Amino acid sequence: MILPSADLASVSLGAGAALAYAATALASPRLSPATIRRLLVLAWLIHAMAIAWALMASPPRFGFGPALSVTVWLVATVYAIEIIYYPQLQTQWTLSALGAVAVLLALVFPGGQLHASASLWLPLHWALGIASYGLFGVAVAHGWFMTRAEGRIRVADNPDSGLPLLTLERLTFRFVGAGFVLLSATLAVALLFGDQLYGVRTGWKWDHKTVFSLLSWLTFAVLLLGRRLFGWRGQVAVRVLYIGAGLLLMAYVGSRFVLEVILRRSL
Numbered sequence: 712m713i714l715p716s717a718d719l720a721s722v723s724l725g726a727g728a729a730l731a732y733a734a735t736a737l738a739s740p741r742l743s744p745a746t747i748r749r750l751l752v753l754a755w756l757i758h759a760m761a762i763a764w765a766l767m768a769s770p771p772r773f774g775f776g777p778a779l780s781v782t783v784w785l786v787a788t789v790y791a792i793e794i795i796y797y798p799q800l801q802t803q804w805t806l807s808a809l810g811a812v813a814v815l816l817a818l819v820f821p822g823g824q825l826h827a828s829a830s831l832w833l834p835l836h837w838a839l840g841i842a843s844y845g846l847f848g849v850a851v852a853h854g855w856f857m858t859r860a861e862g863r864i865r866v867a868d869n870p871d872s873g874l875p876l877l878t879l880e881r882l883t884f885r886f887v888g889a890g891f892v893l894l895s896a897t898l899a900v901a902l903l904f905g906d907q908l909y910g911v912r913t914g915w916k917w918d919h920k921t922v923f924s925l926l927s928w929l930t931f932a933v934l935l936l937g938r939r940l941f942g943w944r945g946q947v948a949v950r951v952l953y954i955g956a957g958l959l960l961m962a963y964v965g966s967r968f969v970l971e972v973i974l975r976r977s978l
Contacts, residue, residue: 724761725818729811731757736807747803748794754810755787761814765821774822775967776813778841783813785845786852793882799874802852820971836904839897840963846890847931851956853883854949861945880944884935887952891931894959898928919969923962930955 731754739747762781765772787806794800860876901921934951937943943951
């Protein structure tokens, strides 16, 4: 638990972002779409300031809470851009609720302090990894949209509402492809510079994070190959996507949660 040692600015920004997200989620049924978007943008901006302040802290800290917080912020960023081109997307309530939870988790569990001699490759490794988390998070959201759209089509419940199913499918695989590239780069940095990342000579370690990362990479590779060679689509593709995303979530967030919360160990 970190709240007692957190500085006033961190607590204020984190609490402000969480309140803005929560207000957006709770008020969404009663407000116009334009007002909801403005509230979500406000929450997104405060969230960005909270992340920036945490990254500039001395000494810097990182863990599963900040990782989730940055991931949700990236998902919100992509959504904000996507809504301009596809205004039919409606997920403000879910995104706002996730944002509130992620900000509070980062505030309560900000992770451990970085080693003073950590390599300059470490920020690149984390940036690539978190960006891949964000893109796969967006892909999972679109996979959920696909499932919902297929369900509407089966029961003939206004099948023309929302984005067309083929558009959702195309967007989903675009995000999966981009996330796969970044995940591959993340693993490449870990393989080439793993002996220097944390300032101690650790090298490539076959720990839980490595195993889950490689399993998720293989799962996404199978998904992309299945799509290209066998035309996988619909619920088959979505299920494989969910499996890969779950493995990736366990790779860093899951392993860090066990270390920080259950075993109470730092980086």
